[in-house]
Amino acid sequence: MSVEPLIFEKGAPGRRAATLPALDVPAEPVEGLVPPHLLRQEPAPLPEVSEIEIVRHYTHLSQRNFGVDTGFYPLGSCTMKYNPKLHEDMAALPGFALLHPLQPESTVQGAIQLEYELEQYLAEIAGMARVTLQPSAGAHGELTGLMLIKAYHEQRGEGHRNLVLIPDNAHGTNPASATLAGYRAVEIKTDPATGGLDMDRLRSLLDSQGGQVAAIMLTNPNTLGIFDQNAVEIARLVHEAGGQLYYDGANANAVLGITRPGDMGFDVVHFNLHKTCSTPHGGGGPGAGPIGVKEHLVPFLPGPLPAKDEQGNYYWADPGPLSIGKVRANTGNFGVLVRAYTYIRTYGPEGLLRVAQSAILNANYLRHELASDYEIAFPQVRLCQHEFVATAQRQKQESGVTANDIAKRLLDFGMYAPTVYFPLIVHEAMMIEPTETETRETLDYFIKVMRQIAQEARSNPEIVKTAPHTTPVGRLDQALAARRPNLRWKPGQEATHGLGQLL
Amino acid sequence: MLERLGLRSMEDLLEPVPEEVRLRRPLNLPPALAEPDLKRLMMGMAARNKSLDRVISFLGAGSYERAIPSVVPHLQRRSEFVTSYTPYQPEVSQGMLQAIYEFQTMVCQLTGLDIANASLYDGATALVEAVFMALGPGGQGEVVISAAIDPQYRRVLRTYAHARGFSVREVATENGVTSLTALEAAIGPQTVAVAIQQPNFFGCIEDVKAIEPLVHRHSRTVFISVTSEPASFGLLASPAEYQADIAVGELMSFGNPLSFGGPALGFLAARERFLRLMPGRLVGQTVEEGSARQTGYVLTLQAREQHIRRERATSNICTNQSLLAVGATIYMAALGKEGLRELAALCLHKAHYAQRQIGALPGFEPAFSAPFFDEFVIRLPISANRLQEHLLQYDIIGGYDLGRDYPDLANHMLFCVTEMRTRDDIDRLVAALKEVAA
Numbered sequence: 002m003s004v005e006p007l008i009f010e011k012g013a014p015g016r017r018a019a020t021l022p023a024l025d026v027p028a029e030p031v032e033g034l035v036p037p038h039l040l041r042q043e044p045a046p047l048p049e050v051s052e053i054e055i056v057r058h059y060t061h062l063s064q065r066n067f068g069v070d071t072g073f074y075p076l077g078s079c080t081m082k083y084n085p086k087l088h089e090d091m092a093a094l095p096g097f098a099l100l101h102p103l104q105p106e107s108t109v110q111g112a113i114q115l116e117y118e119l120e121q122y123l124a125e126i127a128g129m130a131r132v133t134l135q136p137s138a139g140a141h142g143e144l145t146g147l148m149l150i151k152a153y154h155e156q157r158g159e160g161h162r163n164l165v166l167i168p169d170n171a172h173g174t175n176p177a178s179a180t181l182a183g184y185r186a187v188e189i190k191t192d193p194a195t196g197g198l199d200m201d202r203l204r205s206l207l208d209s210q211g212g213q214v215a216a217i218m219l220t221n222p223n224t225l226g227i228f229d230q231n232a233v234e235i236a237r238l239v240h241e242a243g244g245q246l247y248y249d250g251a252n253a254n255a256v257l258g259i260t261r262p263g264d265m266g267f268d269v270v271h272f273n274l275h276k277t278c279s280t281p282h283g284g285g286g287p288g289a290g291p292i293g294v295k296e297h298l299v300p301f302l303p304g305p306l307p308a309k310d311e312q313g314n315y316y317w318a319d320p321g322p323l324s325i326g327k328v329r330a331n332t333g334n335f336g337v338l339v340r341a342y343t344y345i346r347t348y349g350p351e352g353l354l355r356v357a358q359s360a361i362l363n364a365n366y367l368r369h370e371l372a373s374d375y376e377i378a379f380p381q382v383r384l385c386q387h388e389f390v391a392t393a394q395r396q397k398q399e400s401g402v403t404a405n406d407i408a409k410r411l412l413d414f415g416m417y418a419p420t421v422y423f424p425l426i427v428h429e430a431m432m433i434e435p436t437e438t439e440t441r442e443t444l445d446y447f448i449k450v451m452r453q454i455a456q457e458a459r460s461n462p463e464i465v466k467t468a469p470h471t472t473p474v475g476r477l478d479q480a481l482a483a484r485r486p487n488l489r490w491k492p493g494q495e496a497t498h499g500l501g502q503l504l
Numbered sequence: 505m506l507e508r509l510g511l512r513s514m515e516d517l518l519e520p521v522p523e524e525v526r527l528r529r530p531l532n533l534p535p536a537l538a539e540p541d542l543k544r545l546m547m548g549m550a551a552r553n554k555s556l557d558r559v560i561s562f563l564g565a566g567s568y569e570r571a572i573p574s575v576v577p578h579l580q581r582r583s584e585f586v587t588s589y590t591p592y593q594p595e596v597s598q599g600m601l602q603a604i605y606e607f608q609t610m611v612c613q614l615t616g617l618d619i620a621n622a623s624l625y626d627g628a629t630a631l632v633e634a635v636f637m638a639l640g641p642g643g644q645g646e647v648v649i650s651a652a653i654d655p656q657y658r659r660v661l662r663t664y665a666h667a668r669g670f671s672v673r674e675v676a677t678e679n680g681v682t683s684l685t686a687l688e689a690a691i692g693p694q695t696v697a698v699a700i701q702q703p704n705f706f707g708c709i710e711d712v713k714a715i716e717p718l719v720h721r722h723s724r725t726v727f728i729s730v731t732s733e734p735a736s737f738g739l740l741a742s743p744a745e746y747q748a749d750i751a752v753g754e755l756m757s758f759g760n761p762l763s764f765g766g767p768a769l770g771f772l773a774a775r776e777r778f779l780r781l782m783p784g785r786l787v788g789q790t791v792e793e794g795s796a797r798q799t800g801y802v803l804t805l806q807a808r809e810q811h812i813r814r815e816r817a818t819s820n821i822c823t824n825q826s827l828l829a830v831g832a833t834i835y836m837a838a839l840g841k842e843g844l845r846e847l848a849a850l851c852l853h854k855a856h857y858a859q860r861q862i863g864a865l866p867g868f869e870p871a872f873s874a875p876f877f878d879e880f881v882i883r884l885p886i887s888a889n890r891l892q893e894h895l896l897q898y899d900i901i902g903g904y905d906l907g908r909d910y911p912d913l914a915n916h917m918l919f920c921v922t923e924m925r926t927r928d929d930i931d932r933l934v935a936a937l938k939e940v941a942a
Contacts, residue, residue, distance in 0.1 A: 103567065
């Protein structure tokens with residue numbers, strides 16, 4: 002198959018696409034304005050290409066990329082639902098896109114209003130007192146939330162609390178965020194009977210070290226797609242020990258209008274607006290990770306916060322003296338917030354409830370239909386939430402076909418793969434999240450293909466083990482990439498090969 | 505589908521959620537709106553903002569108004585890029601992976617350094633990540649930063665410092681640039697890293713060539729350079745040319761709309777020896793397995809990252825700013841080698857023309873004599889607030905009120921003039937200022 006050369010391998014000296022405004026002021030000699038020793042000696046060797054070369058190059062690259070618009074994307078815990086086109090148009094309105102973050106408040110009334118109202122919507126959805134829209138992504142929300150918890154404990158004279166309890170099925174960002182917040186992560190096992198948190202382990206940890214526990218971080222439903230029945234009891238126990246409860250909202254698509262983290266007893270929750278509110282993922286970002294908090298944590302929120310005075314004017318309110326400070330420049334990923342606002346106004350209360358219900362129904366349907374050919378993790382749990390974990394353990398045992406092989410084979414059928422080898426506690430895990438926006442026909446096609454792959458694993462395992470066969474490139478040498486890191490192009494680097502084979 | 509599951513209703517499906525936590529009322533949210541109605545509402549809200557296409561703005565202070573060639577959004581918004589996830593399955597994600605590899609290369613070209621990552625949230629958090637790299641896994645130690653670093657960046661760094669437990673020492677400025685004597689006195693064997701912004705928050709050009717030997721007098725001290733106005737890379741010495749070890753900053757203005765300050769685009773480049781300490785995603789070039797050996801791109805060195813290393817990861821970052829990195833890549837390709845230099849020269853000359861004109865008005869005085877790039881500080885004859893109100897009558901937004909962050913710079917305004925301002929814009933500003941001149 003063909004290779005697209007790098008942009009650096011195209012063009013010719015002197016070629017250029019962009020034109021710049023005219024120099025319409027008198028120009029003093031540069032050397033008189035900038036001390037010569039502080040001037041650049043070697044110009045940055047950016048590409049020299051014409052506009053049509055740029056257009057063809059990046060068009061070709063986009064054609065070598067799979068998105069939700071290309072096909073089914075059952076990537077577990079990532080909530081790859083359809084991204085409405087309306088979102089893109091709204092974020093691109095000049096009245097939103099062309100705003101400087103430091104403009105006087107009187108010139109950005111609509112923007113502060115949008116943030117003010119979105120904050121209230123998210124607080125209602127989460128069952129929280131207030132929300133900050135500042136965190137840039139889920140992991141950033143986690144860190145901000147833990148900082149709030151830390152400030153809260155310190156203010157109460159309990160700054161010695163240094164442990165954060167995290168289930169073994171948690172997203173990797175949870176323990177990483179705990180470390181950055183200056184905490185030590187303590188892992189709690191999953192109860193093999195229920196798929197929820199091991200309550201005995203939790204109780205004994207709280208008995209022995211409860212006074213050291215700053216918080217517990219939970220995802221509910223968890224990454225196994227299982228709703229933890231003990232949520233309220235966990236909240237009671239941790240609160241009794243003086244700890245706080247953090248809710249990882251990565252799986253919030255399953256709870257919209259059904260239950261609220263605040264009602265389950267959580268003190269802090271983050272949203273992944275790029276997941277739940279379908280602002281697109283953009284190939285890895287940008288996202289937005291607002292966090293909601295209960296009343297007792299409000300004084301610690303980062304500022305400024307959007308506010309409204311009695312005349313109906315919007316302004317930025319400074320947080321009080323207890324605020325943890327800023328966690329990023331400016332007030333948030335506004336372009337993403339515009340899309341999330343649009344999403345919530347599109348659906349309304351009944352619509353959001355239907356979103357969650359349909360997401361759960363679609364996941365249960367797939368889980369039910371795939372159970373004949375694949376082992377399902379925690380099959381004793383009758384119903385899953387918005388996602389579930391199937392495994393390739395049977396295939397691996399019978400024919401050596403792994404979860405990774407099945408993932409690669411799915412690509413041949415024009416579908417993306419599930420999240421594989423996560424959660425870490427399930428061998429050969431394939432975490433499947435269909436989302437609510439897929440049709441019955443798409444789900445049935447996925448089931449058909451998964452059954453065919455199971456059949457291939459029995460009759461012709463090689464075709465699965467060597468997949469994919471129809472993609473722009475075959476399996477890539479990951480070990481080589483890590484052993485001999487090549488992270489940038491350099492002049493004289495051997496031209497990207499592969500094209501020769503085509504000519 | 506319910507039938508296949510042996511269920512009678514949606515209510516049956518929700519059985520795993522205990523009754524005590526069920527929300528038994530509709531969410532208190534406004535009702536659903538049809539697309540045309542919602543569009544009208546959103547456009548009404550957008551119209552309540554005076555966007556930059558309707559005013560003449562002289563605001564910079566970390567966010568820069570910049571011309572975006574039409575080719576950038578047209579390609580960046582191709583839905584295969586927009587609607588994809590982090591490229592976990594490289595065989596069907598070559599487009600995004602290759603674009604990020606090109607982005608990493610261009611960040612290396614701008615900074616002159618060896619390696620760059622796939623993006624970070626913004627310039628402020630990029631500075632934090634650079635400090636974490638310097639501190640290493642323990643996260644302890646002292647960092648020295650200039651008071652001429654963007655106040656927002658410094659506030660963010662202090663928030664993280666409190667949580668993680670490292671200390672931050674600030675060095676005062678003199679005539680708009682970091683005081684060399686104060687800097688020399690602040691740096692000791694305990695100093696893990698020194699961070700300087702170039703050009704600094706006041707728009708002034710730091711004498712980084714004089715600063716560098718002070719930093720590297722202690723061989724283990726890491727020199728971090730911060731740049732929030734990337735147009736300066738076209739004219740000013742690159743971080744590599746002044747021996748910086750890590751370069752971070754903000755690239756949002758390259759190809760992406762200001763969008764009220766976010767999403768932004770943090771970048772981070774470093775010397776090769778920092779490879780294993782790098783935060784975030786890294787894309788590497790490799791070849792296919794087996795005999796074909798065709799070139800391809802993958803996420804690599806993932807053992808540094810949170811999904812593998814968990815509590816021992818170099819950073820907690822997962823979602824980054826990929827789509828903005830694609831925009832910046834296309835922008836830089838469109839600008840090209842010569843275009844970047846021309847862009848920098850335009851900013852430099854227009855800003856100097858404006859500074860000379862404003863400085864000639866009675867009561868308006870340049871605050872510093874240090875060389876500057878495309879921002880400059882003016883002492884005002886009236887308060888910054890009153891001046892801003894006066895200018896708004898003419899649909900002009902003046903500069904940033906420095907009194908908000910620097911008490912000794914009350915009644916001082918930081919004006920920014922990028923390539924977007926015409927001579928006519930500047931002359932209109934000067935005419936409006938003349939009305940309040942002493």
